[in-house]
Amino acid sequence: MSVQPPSDIVLDVARAADPARYQAAATKLTQGSPATFTDALGEAVAARAGIPAMAQPSADTVLTRFRTAATQAAPKPKGTPAQQFEAFILQSFVESMLPQGAAAVFGKGNAGAIWRSMLAEQLGGQLAKAGGIGIARMIDKAHPGTGEPAPTTRTKA
Structure with missing residues (x-):
């Protein structure tokens, strides 16, 4: 054969x-x-x-761009600390609402868990940016940024 x-x-x-x-x-x-x-x-x-037709950058140009990006300052945090806190809370809420057994959507294993977490982080950030559920407003009201203590109902004797 x-x-x-x-x-x-x-x-x-x-x-x-x-x-x-x-x-x-x-x-x-x-x-x-x-x-x-x-x-x-x-x-x-x-x-x-x-x-x-678009001209392709040379290898030197690409390396220069990478070096420039590496030397730039880190991006500033978005929003006030209260808004960042609200975004974190909303991220936790959203992540718990996302389906657990959706390997077809998020992928399997560690990569799927990371993708799911990143999606929840972005959704939480966008929800907080759009006004959130009021947590940041309550924190700002209780702890104004002027350095003065929050108003209370008690009077000083």
């Missing part, structure tokens, strides 16, 4: 389509330099109707 592997379908189709064109393409690919490929790619992209 002998095993006969199937032929290379792509190679067979290329040979059957137009042998002269196949040979010309193979010769171009083996003799071309990377610059020739880049030029050919640019021409092919430019030939597409209605879609402008």
Whole structure:
């Protein structure tokens, strides 16, 4: 009993389509330099109707962008501490409401748990940003930011 592997379908189709064109393409690919490929790619992209060709940044440009981003200051926290607290509370509420057995939506294992947590964090932040449920307002009212104690019903003697 002998095993006969199937032929290379792509190679067979290329040979059957137009042998002269196949040979010309193979010769171009083996003799071309990377610059020739880049030029050919640019021409092919430019030939597409209605879609402008975009120049690709060089490796030095990309590295410079990464270095610049790494040296910038960290983003400032969004909202007051009371709003951040409300966002955290809402995140906990939302995370407990998200379905537990939804591996098709969030993924399986640790990655799914992280994705689910990130979704809850973003939803909680957006809910707090939109006005929340009043926790931040109550905290701000009880602890005004002016440094004065919160008003009480007691009078000083």
